[in-house]
Amino acid sequence: MNVTRDEAAKALADIDKATDKVIELKGYHHGAPHFIVWGFVWIFANTITQFWQQYTAHAWISLLAVGMISSTVIGILQGRNAKPAASSMPPGTSRKMGMTSGIVFAFIFCMMWIAQPESDRQANAMISIIFPFLYMCGGIWAGWRLFAIGLFTAAAILFGFFYVKEWFDLWMAVFAGGSLLAGGLWLRSA
Numbered sequence: 001m002n003v004t005r006d007e008a009a010k011a012l013a014d015i016d017k018a019t020d021k022v023i024e025l026k027g028y029h030h031g032a033p034h035f036i037v038w039g040f041v042w043i044f045a046n047t048i049t050q051f052w053q054q055y056t057a058h059a060w061i062s063l064l065a066v067g068m069i070s071s072t073v074i075g076i077l078q079g080r081n082a083k084p085a086a087s088s089m090p091p092g093t094s095r096k097m098g099m100t101s102g103i104v105f106a107f108i109f110c111m112m113w114i115a116q117p118e119s120d121r122q123a124n125a126m127i128s129i130i131f132p133f134l135y136m137c138g139g140i141w142a143g144w145r146l147f148a149i150g151l152f153t154a155a156a157i158l159f160g161f162f163y164v165k166e167w168f169d170l171w172m173a174v175f176a177g178g179s180l181l182a183g184g185l186w187l188r189s190a
Contacts, residue, residue: 027142027143027146028146028188030078031142031146032187032188033184034071034074035149035187036184036188037071037074038067038131038177038180039177039178039182040177041063041066041067041177042128042172042173042176043173043174043177043178043181044059044063044173044177045059045060045173046172046173047169049120049124050167050168050169050170050173075097104134108127111126111130112126124168124172125157125161125168129154129157129158132151132154132157133150134150135149135153136151145183145186146187149179149186149187153175153176153179153180156171156175156179157172157175160172160176
C-alpha cells in the first residue's frame with residue numbers, strides 16, 4: 001500500500017487533533033473534583049455568612065482550610081494514579097501549581113490590603129471575582145468548558161453584587177458556589 005505525502009500529512013494532523021482532545025478531556029477530568037470541592041466551600045461558607053453572621057470568620061477559615069487540604073490530597077492522589085508514560089504533565093508541574101496558588105493568595109492579600117473594602121460583601125465579591133477570571137484564562141489554553149464556567153460565575157458574581165443587596169451571600173452560595181459545583185460535574189462528564 002502506497003501512502004501519498006498529502007495522506008500522510010492529513011493522518012498526522014488527525015493524530016495531532018486527537019492528542020489535543022485527549023489532553024483537554026484529561027484536564028477536565030483532573031479539574032472536576034477541584035471545582036466540586038470549591039463549589040461546596042463557597043456554598044457552605046456563603047450560606048453560613050447569610051444566616052449565621054456570627055460564625056462567618058470561623059466558617060470561612062475552616063472551610064478554606066478544608067478546601068485547600070482537599071485539593072492538595074486530590075492532586076497528590078491524581079499524581080500517584082497517573083501512569084508515567086501516559087502523563088501529560090512535565091516534571092515539576094506540581095511544584096509550579098503550588099507556587100502559583102501561593103502567588104494567587106499573595107495577590108489576594110495585597111489587593112485586600114491596598115483596596116481595604118468597606119464591607120464584608122465587597123470583600124467577598126472582590127476575592128470571589130478573581131477566580132472566574134483565572135478560569136477563563138485557563139480556558140483559553142485548556143478548553144472552552146473551563147472558559148464557560150468562569151464566564152458564567154463572573155457574570156453571576158457581578159449581577160449579585162450590583163442587584164442583590166440583602167441576600168447577596170445566599171446568591172453567592174447558589175450562583176457562584178453552585179456554578180462551580182455544576183461546572184465540576186460538567187467537566188467530569190466530558
